[in-house]
C-alpha cells in the first residue's frame with residue numbers, strides 16, 4: 001500500500017507532525033509512505049497512492065491560504081477519487097480552530113471523490129474524531145506525538161483493509 005502526506009508548513013510544526021504520522025504508517029507491514037510540502041509534490045507518486053493525508057497550520061481558524069489554493073488549483077492532479085484520505089492540523093490554541101481546518105480539508109477530498117476516514121472512536125483511546133490536532137507554543141507539541149503516530153497506524157491499517 002502506498003501513502004502520501006502532503007502539508008503546508010511555515011515554521012516547521014506541520015512538517016514535523018506529518019513526519020510523526022509517516023512513522024506510524026511505516027510501522028504497518030507493507031506500507032510505503034512519503035511526505036511532501038505543497039510546493040514539491042511528486043504527482044506521479046501520489047497518483048499511485050491508495051491513502052493521502054493532508055496537513056495545514058491554522059490561520060484565523062481556517063487552513064492557510066496557501067493550502068486552500070493548493071487544494072483548489074492542484075487537487076485534481078492528485079487523482080483522489082476512490083482513495084482513502086485524512087487530514088490533520090497544528091494550531092496554537094486548543095480552541096483555535098484545529099478541527100474546523102480538518103473539516104475543510106476533508107470537504108475538499110469529498111469534492112474530489114475520495115473516501116475520508118479518521119478511525120473516530122471505533123478504536124478506543126486515543127479517540128480522534130475528525131483527525132489529530134497538534135498544539136504548539138501554548139503546549140509542548142511533542143506531547144501529541146503518540147496520538148499522531150497511532151493515527152498514522154490507523155489510517156494505514158484501514159487502507160490495507162480496503163486495498164490489500
Ligand SMILES: Cc1cc2nc3c(=O)[nH]c(=O)nc-3n(C[C@H](O)[C@H](O)[C@H](O)COP(=O)(O)O)c2cc1C
Pocket residue numbers: 008009010011012013014015056057058059060061062090091092093094095096097098136
Ligand atoms: C498568521 C497566523 C495566524 C494564526 N492563527 C491561528 C489561529 O487562528 N488559531 C490558532 O490556534 N493558531 C493560530 N496560529 C498559530 C499556528 O497555527 C501554529 O503556530 C502552527 O503550528 C504553525 O504551523 P507551522 O509551524 O507548520 O507553520 C496562527 C499563526 C499565524 C502565523
